[in-house]
Amino acid sequence: MELDRVAAELEGLEETIILRLIDRAQFHVNTRAYRAGESGFSGEPESSLFELRLRHHEEMDAQFGRYRVPEERPFTSGLPASRREVVLRGWEPRVSSYDAVNLTGAIRSSYMDFLPRFCPPGDDAQYGSSVEHDVHALQAVSRRIHYGAFYVAEAKYRSDAEGFAEMIASGDVQALAARLTRPEVEERVLRRVRAKVEHIQAGANPSVRVAIPAEVVVEFYSRTVIPLTKEGEVRYLLGRER
Amino acid sequence: MELDRVAAELEGLEETIILRLIDRAQFHVNTRAYRAGESGFSGEPESSLFELRLRHHEEMDAQFGRYRVPEERPFTSGLPASRREVVLRGWEPRVSSYDAVNLTGAIRSSYMDFLPRFCPPGDDAQYGSSVEHDVHALQAVSRRIHYGAFYVAEAKYRSDAEGFAEMIASGDVQALAARLTRPEVEERVLRRVRAKVEHIQAGANPSVRVAIPAEVVVEFYSRTVIPLTKEGEVRYLLGRER
Numbered sequence: 001m002e003l004d005r006v007a008a009e010l011e012g013l014e015e016t017i018i019l020r021l022i023d024r025a026q027f028h029v030n031t032r033a034y035r036a037g038e039s040g041f042s043g044e045p046e047s048s049l050f051e052l053r054l055r056h057h058e059e060m061d062a063q064f065g066r067y068r069v070p071e072e073r074p075f076t077s078g079l080p081a082s083r084r085e086v087v088l089r090g091w092e093p094r095v096s097s098y099d100a101v102n103l104t105g106a107i108r109s110s111y112m113d114f115l116p117r118f119c120p121p122g123d124d125a126q127y128g129s130s131v132e133h134d135v136h137a138l139q140a141v142s143r144r145i146h147y148g149a150f151y152v153a154e155a156k157y158r159s160d161a162e163g164f165a166e167m168i169a170s171g172d173v174q175a176l177a178a179r180l181t182r183p184e185v186e187e188r189v190l191r192r193v194r195a196k197v198e199h200i201q202a203g204a205n206p207s208v209r210v211a212i213p214a215e216v217v218v219e220f221y222s223r224t225v226i227p228l229t230k231e232g233e234v235r236y237l238l239g240r241e242r
Numbered sequence: 243m244e245l246d247r248v249a250a251e252l253e254g255l256e257e258t259i260i261l262r263l264i265d266r267a268q269f270h271v272n273t274r275a276y277r278a279g280e281s282g283f284s285g286e287p288e289s290s291l292f293e294l295r296l297r298h299h300e301e302m303d304a305q306f307g308r309y310r311v312p313e314e315r316p317f318t319s320g321l322p323a324s325r326r327e328v329v330l331r332g333w334e335p336r337v338s339s340y341d342a343v344n345l346t347g348a349i350r351s352s353y354m355d356f357l358p359r360f361c362p363p364g365d366d367a368q369y370g371s372s373v374e375h376d377v378h379a380l381q382a383v384s385r386r387i388h389y390g391a392f393y394v395a396e397a398k399y400r401s402d403a404e405g406f407a408e409m410i411a412s413g414d415v416q417a418l419a420a421r422l423t424r425p426e427v428e429e430r431v432l433r434r435v436r437a438k439v440e441h442i443q444a445g446a447n448p449s450v451r452v453a454i455p456a457e458v459v460v461e462f463y464s465r466t467v468i469p470l471t472k473e474g475e476v477r478y479l480l481g482r483e484r
Contacts, residue, residue: 008447008449008450009450011447011450012268012447012450012451015446015451016265019261023258026254039326040326040327041305041306041325041326042325042326043325044325049326052306053306056302056305056306057302060298060299060302063283063298064283064294064295064298064370064374065370066370083283083284083285083286084281084282084283084284084291084370085282086370087367087368089366089367089368124331125329125331126329126331128306128307128308128326128328132306195445196445196446199441199444199445200442200445202441203437203438203441203442204257204438205250205253205254207250208250208251208253208254209254209257
């Protein structure tokens, strides 16, 4: 449980996020898929197609045990219980409930804000494919943010248990956030993400695959992924049971 | 509806297949996930976890209308009806039922044969993630093969309707298969797939992401994807309604 291993895991999740965003960008923005009451899904007059897909997917995933894994936090509530046991790969976070750190609301709303910036504008009527890929992209982002929130925070805590315990006891959120911030690491992540977006797409035929702008992904990382990870780390530490 | 546009679509699906195989390879072979009776899923004593995930996923997809799309053929039978209308992007194949061309049985069994060649050996207990990624990989492969079967075949038919009509009328499968074979195109596809596998993985950190051997993907294409596409083209043409 050292910071290097955790950082390596986070690095591996970068590809997944980038690839999921590229997958989604093969379809247009398709605003209609996000409008309540326009799902065209029988028996569901009030939801959007996106909401329905997300819920159905998470209902399935819940039965297969996805949310028994700390970093897999659901976007919807009232999900069915798991029907199988799940073996955790690592250490279990010290919180009463994993959902004590659940940032999916903020992840979803930020993702929706970014959508028109990495997908081609307009409507191609491919609503089903669009929302299918939205779910995968959101899950990838959520996994990265919650993995960081639990495991980066715990690794940092263990590197200076006394110092952190003091800040936690005093409830000093500002001090905690400052202590968790490492600008040089953030800069390195952003540079790496940019290079990966550019590299991955350089091999594709632009007349066949839609490319996404590297700076949009970098901005998504700097405005959403990194800050929400840090917010999750703070929440985790404040809720940490000793 | 010309062959170039269809070929471009097939080319775009190469990335998807390669990326799904790489995703799956982040987990070990995990044989247990494919053994009947060892799913650990409550109320399902007889299936494997893989079968259950595939079925649950396809049951969801069916409700969202996936199988209303010609090239999306299901791996399981007895699926629920679609709960929404789906707008087809292109032309509708001239067959009484899309499942007149359904090669998923062969796709699944060939994929299973290849699995130990692109995933690390052994067991990491990540069964849920493994089968989740299997489903996505299988869907990507199926989409490519059935897209080719319907649309490549139709485009070729239209380029020489009389010649094809004669071969179809005489039921000469050998002649049809020969007429559909273009070795120089197949060679180009294989070279391109190899280059893509190498390129995509060159940007990743090998200590963080498991890489898959390019030659295994090339072999999967040459032994499975290309021949099954051609078999699907033959089936389509033999079942084609004039």
